Amino acid sequence: MSKESIGFIGTGIMGKPMARNLLRAGYSLTVYSRTKSKARQLLDEGAAWAGSPADVAGDSDVVITCVTDTPDVKGVLLGENGVIETASRGLICVDMSTISPAATKEMGQVLEAKGVTLIDAPISGGETGAVEGRLSIMMGGPEEAVEKVRPIMEVMGRTVIYCGSLGCGQMTKLANQVMVVHTIMSVAEGLAFAEKAGLDLETTLKVTSAGAASSHSLKAIGPKIIAGDFKPAFMVDLQQKDLRLVLEYAEHLKLPLPGVALVHQLFTVLQARDRGRDGTHAMIDVIRQLAK
Amino acid sequence: MSKESIGFIGTGIMGKPMARNLLRAGYSLTVYSRTKSKARQLLDEGAAWAGSPADVAGDSDVVITCVTDTPDVKGVLLGENGVIETASRGLICVDMSTISPAATKEMGQVLEAKGVTLIDAPISGGETGAVEGRLSIMMGGPEEAVEKVRPIMEVMGRTVIYCGSLGCGQMTKLANQVMVVHTIMSVAEGLAFAEKAGLDLETTLKVTSAGAASSHSLKAIGPKIIAGDFKPAFMVDLQQKDLRLVLEYAEHLKLPLPGVALVHQLFTVLQARDRGRDGTHAMIDVIRQLAK
Numbered sequence: 160m161s162k163e164s165i166g167f168i169g170t171g172i173m174g175k176p177m178a179r180n181l182l183r184a185g186y187s188l189t190v191y192s193r194t195k196s197k198a199r200q201l202l203d204e205g206a207a208w209a210g211s212p213a214d215v216a217g218d219s220d221v222v223i224t225c226v227t228d229t230p231d232v233k234g235v236l237l238g239e240n241g242v243i244e245t246a247s248r249g250l251i252c253v254d255m256s257t258i259s260p261a262a263t264k265e266m267g268q269v270l271e272a273k274g275v276t277l278i279d280a281p282i283s284g285g286e287t288g289a290v291e292g293r294l295s296i297m298m299g300g301p302e303e304a305v306e307k308v309r310p311i312m313e314v315m316g317r318t319v320i321y322c323g324s325l326g327c328g329q330m331t332k333l334a335n336q337v338m339v340v341h342t343i344m345s346v347a348e349g350l351a352f353a354e355k356a357g358l359d360l361e362t363t364l365k366v367t368s369a370g371a372a373s374s375h376s377l378k379a380i381g382p383k384i385i386a387g388d389f390k391p392a393f394m395v396d397l398q399q400k401d402l403r404l405v406l407e408y409a410e411h412l413k414l415p416l417p418g419v420a421l422v423h424q425l426f427t428v429l430q431a432r433d434r435g436r437d438g439t440h441a442m443i444d445v446i447r448q449l450a451k
Numbered sequence: 452m453s454k455e456s457i458g459f460i461g462t463g464i465m466g467k468p469m470a471r472n473l474l475r476a477g478y479s480l481t482v483y484s485r486t487k488s489k490a491r492q493l494l495d496e497g498a499a500w501a502g503s504p505a506d507v508a509g510d511s512d513v514v515i516t517c518v519t520d521t522p523d524v525k526g527v528l529l530g531e532n533g534v535i536e537t538a539s540r541g542l543i544c545v546d547m548s549t550i551s552p553a554a555t556k557e558m559g560q561v562l563e564a565k566g567v568t569l570i571d572a573p574i575s576g577g578e579t580g581a582v583e584g585r586l587s588i589m590m591g592g593p594e595e596a597v598e599k600v601r602p603i604m605e606v607m608g609r610t611v612i613y614c615g616s617l618g619c620g621q622m623t624k625l626a627n628q629v630m631v632v633h634t635i636m637s638v639a640e641g642l643a644f645a646e647k648a649g650l651d652l653e654t655t656l657k658v659t660s661a662g663a664a665s666s667h668s669l670k671a672i673g674p675k676i677i678a679g680d681f682k683p684a685f686m687v688d689l690q691q692k693d694l695r696l697v698l699e700y701a702e703h704l705k706l707p708l709p710g711v712a713l714v715h716q717l718f719t720v721l722q723a724r725d726r727g728r729d730g731t732h733a734m735i736d737v738i739r740q741l742a743k
């Protein structure tokens with residue numbers, strides 16, 4: 160069986176290296192991006208350009224979307240010149256953006272009526288994970304379709320996990336984000352306390368990393384905080400978008416999440432200070448500022 | 452040089468296995484505990500009994516205290532029949548309890564006037580760490596005295612770290628506890644969200660443990676939560692004691708810690724429901740209950 164033709168929509172910080180890995184793995188790729196210049200390198204490396212999501216879908220067996228938010232996915236899939244306009248029966252759409260689980264399920268129904276299968280497959284692992292093909296990919300949708308695209312996913316990710324029916328990928332990603340932001344608070348309040356107490360932060364980091372307090376975040380952002388480096392591994396603005404999705408879906412579930420709600424409010428302090436494009440570990444400056 | 456004679460005060464869940472490891476390493480040990488029956492096994496294994504902290508100190512080069520809270524340490528060190536009554540110049544007291552950094556510094560001054568050196572050396576690693584001699588020990592005090600007792604500490608701990616002057620051990624331990632409770636919230640809200648969303652919790656745990664959301668807590672208490680096992684690795688009541696110390700010292704530092712304050716309040720829900728002796732991961736039931 161020859162390899163599927165893949166359409167790739169959204170060639171931003173994450174999408175571009177993911178698409179490149181597919182090209183390198185020998186897939187024929189048609190790309191579309193709102194800003195054509197962002198796709199330039201991929202075109203130089205052998206991808207074909209399509210003038211719209213509809214044009215992408217006309218040329219592809221599988222269409223991957225990797226854009227920012229729910230309205231963006233709705234636009235490229237169901238909007239004017241969207242995928243739905245040219246999609247043939249049997250097309251599989253894999254949405255790798257992090258968006259609303261509820262909207263995902265709704266879009267899945269609309270596409271299903273046209274014989275198109277939607278899979279949600281949000282990712283975790285950041286730009287480095289995308290470049291190195293080591294993303295975690297959380298997949299939801301009909302299991303047969305998920306298994307069909309698994310080889311494609313494994314080009315981009317190291318951990319490709321089937322989470323359940325359509326929407327379960329997004330819900331798993333949101334559960335992941337709930338956990339992540341608490342570990343950021345863990346490092347921010349812990350190191351702010353240590354600093355204010357006059358402790359040596361390197362020593363504190365060494366001790367706490369060795370035991371019950373340790374977390375991926377502590378090891379990843381602890382050293383950056385000590386170095387005063389607030390370049391983003393993950394931006395405050397994007398984290399806030401994900402927390403908005405979490406809180407919206409939690410409201411739909413009628414589940415109060417007082418911790419996440421607090422963290423969401425505290426990140427707003429950074430946005431109010433024009434630091435939305437800093438890394439999420441800038442949270443420590445919110446705590447520091449409270450004591451000034 | 453022959454090994455120091457060690458006095459050990461407080462033979463509870465942590466103190467007993469720690470004292471046993473010292474006995475096994477060949478130290479001669481005099482023990483005192485509020486409840487003599489708790490020391491029974493140690494006496495059978497070769498420790499000597501002393502009728503009071505003062506009697507312990509009279510027989511020892513180094514006195515170790517491992518009791519619950521600030522007033523307990525004050526009592527055994529400075530109270531009636533306390534260590535201070537019989538302490539000779541040159542005695543080193545090592546307090547391995549988790550107590551107030553401010554009170555630690557005050558007691559250090561009182562003891563110093565009698566020629567006695569106080570070291571703070573709170574621990575992390577739980578009962579298992581104590582039994583296996585693999586505790587993390589966070590030490591504060593005059594560096595020379597700390598180095599003198601280091602071989603003794605290394606019998607009980609795997610990671611023995613010098614954190615700075617007297618009180619720095621306690622402050623480091625409190626910073627550690629700040630970080631720990633946020634990782635507990637991370638697991639509690641994350642898994643409560645996943646559960647309410649109808650996700651398979653084993654799969655959620657597998658995905659989240661593999662990436663940016665991972666923490667020691669997630670790996671340690673995640674499986675227990677899924678199994679419905681709320682036996683304590685660390686009890687809510689003791690966590691609350693530590694958070695009270697954190698918030699008191701943060702107030703002394705004039706540092707607001709909104710996250711810790713919230714977690715402290717939510718743990719109070721468990722205490723109000725007579726679940727203070729459950730493990731801290733019972734926090735998930737607080738979040739679950741909010742949605743009922």
